[in-house]
Amino acid sequence: METSMKIRGWILGDGRSIHSVARETGISRTTIKKYLRDPEQPRYRRRQPRVGSKLNAQFEARLRELFEHDLSLRRRDRRTAKKLYEELVAQGYTGSYSPVQRFVSELKKSSGTDGTDAFIPLYFAPGDALQFDWSEEYVLLGGVQHKVHVAHFRLCHSRKPFVVAYMNEKQEMVLDAFVRALTFFGGVPRRVIIDNPKTMVTYVSRSKDRIFHPRFLALMNHYVIEPVACTPASGWEKGQVENQVQFLRGELFTPRLAFNDLAALNAWLLLRCEELAERRHTDQQHRTIAEVFEDEKIELRPLGRPFDGYVEKTLRVRSTCLVQYDSNRYSVPCEHAGHHVSLRAYADRLVMIANDEIIAEHKRRFTRNISYFEPWHYVPLLDRKPGALRDGAPFVGWELPKSMEQIKDHYMREKGGDREFVDLLLLALEHGIDVVEMACDLAVEQRTLRLPAIINLVNQLLEPTIAPLAETHAYPQLTLRPEADCKRYETLCAAGRVAA
Template identity: 80%
Template structure:
């Protein structure tokens, strides 16, 4: 684990957040999280010289900042100030904080189920540590001094979209690779070039202006992560892949759809029927198909034609009855039966002849 450290120079309020590494997208996310924690934007930031922030240091000490880091600084209108290499005293507050918080937060070593739980705990501990007396204003706590400092911070505004982007080609297996793992995209994009955006905790794949896939980011090695719905259109030609195909192994379907799948697979040709049901999601949406399956299970009508009928009922427009406000012709005189009128007509014909 790597821990990013932040500290406001006046109030000394700390903020730390943990990541699996020090990649560019994690550095960007750390700044976004820190500014959100402080609730405002300072006018400048003092940094070290890692490759994720500074790409080149000349002999005259001039810096060339990383384009994405510079985009972050420009977004929040902050001035980056890089320290002299190997001159730790220029950022002494953070150097001291690293040693101090290492003993306060990581001894004994904390244990959590996931990174989100660890970072939530670290955030609370930073708030607790801010209740200590301020090193220069002993009669006030760090939190109290921070309230004065926060008034000088500029408004936070819209958060920076901290991703690292690259163009990749979708494999014939409908997978794109980032770092050591592979992630699936919809089958229609196989062989196409798409934009892969890597965030600290997720992978987003974009084609043109549309987000076509999104996955939770994993830090394993040489593993493929599938979204089974991306491969459903391919089942139209190979329905047998539903049983043993890698994308569908361990597919966790909603309870009603799982029950219908088990019912179909028990019979001959059931995989074809269930594939036909899955393909309906392309036309009507996954939510509609799931709702129809729930209704079918509730009504104990698991046959495919019955489910298709339920889908049609869900997607057909509802015919509303005519409003009472419609105006119809109203009779002013009540009709009365009078046979003498017929006799009058007959006598009139005789006169005419």
């Protein structure tokens, strides 16, 4: 508008020619004539109609159908605009993503699900803060649908994410998740911003003072991190990880994932975290998240030794040599029946301790009301009750070495054979399963399956081997052959009596 006013002033007010004004300003005479005819700023006028978007009525109807279907689902299961775009591409759409994004945005506004709100932007210095939150997702593990609990971490300055999945949100999972996250980042920030779950915060007063759980506080003290609990119902205080939960739900967990087990899922999530770090940083568009993280990593404190993330409980061993934890039962050696043992629950295993020694270790199970046996824990009881070898629950499906299975079948066909095989098992407890397995292999090879023969083979394997002397010809040789002389013995005896 200012240019138009100047040109009209020069020509209409000062009487200058169009040619001179065009030469001075560099504006074409045609444009100057437009300024003289119309006092308004000249605008671009399209001569031909705009080419229509490839998002035609067919794809718009399909998008509307998919969007309305997602409205019937829970918010966490709804697809993002990007996922809807990928769905259209699979159905033949060849256009760009922008028209789909605009159309989905209009659908959200019309349905009132856009969720717009106003917040105050936050700033975090490098190495200052880490945000943590949980989410619940559904995946297929071994062909069965499971609800997994995903721990989300996000370094606030670099925006680098880390996620790991568990079967629940118990305290041992929280401890393990923090150890994994700090190992992944390779350093320790000064603060961690969290919610107020009972596994981390035991009490919130009216004045917003917090009492942290002792075990979580031990984790914080180990790494020297200041825990900061958000105000209840104020998720914006850790908005980065809240947004990450929504973004990764659509990016990673939609459509539903399928893996053989939880370990395979976590291995895949770890790789995806590294890939997501190659995206552009929100505030520094010319750099990736990984590049900003390399600068922030310098500000992180050294990691040190990892925290031993277990939750300990004292439990009484039942007469069946079982202790119960988290709806399941686990066996311990039979000599501890009726006594109290210390159970340390980790995210992936259970460790039983008595008299400061580890007496049993089991893989962590997430089933309900099932007993998990270690048959060797019950073998000493078989010395008094050998008949339990046939029908005892700990021995059902017991996988022994092939040669021992063959000997067991041979013994159990005979009367009293269960007692002989129990003696063989007790021998394995005394000398080790490897030695007895080797002896059984030799017995099967030599076709001597009787117990005394196997015991003899075990003793032969345990006898120390005497290496043959090397270069015997170099040793001194006798020059005078010794002769038997009983009088020399009598002389020695007489000398002994005198000395006594």
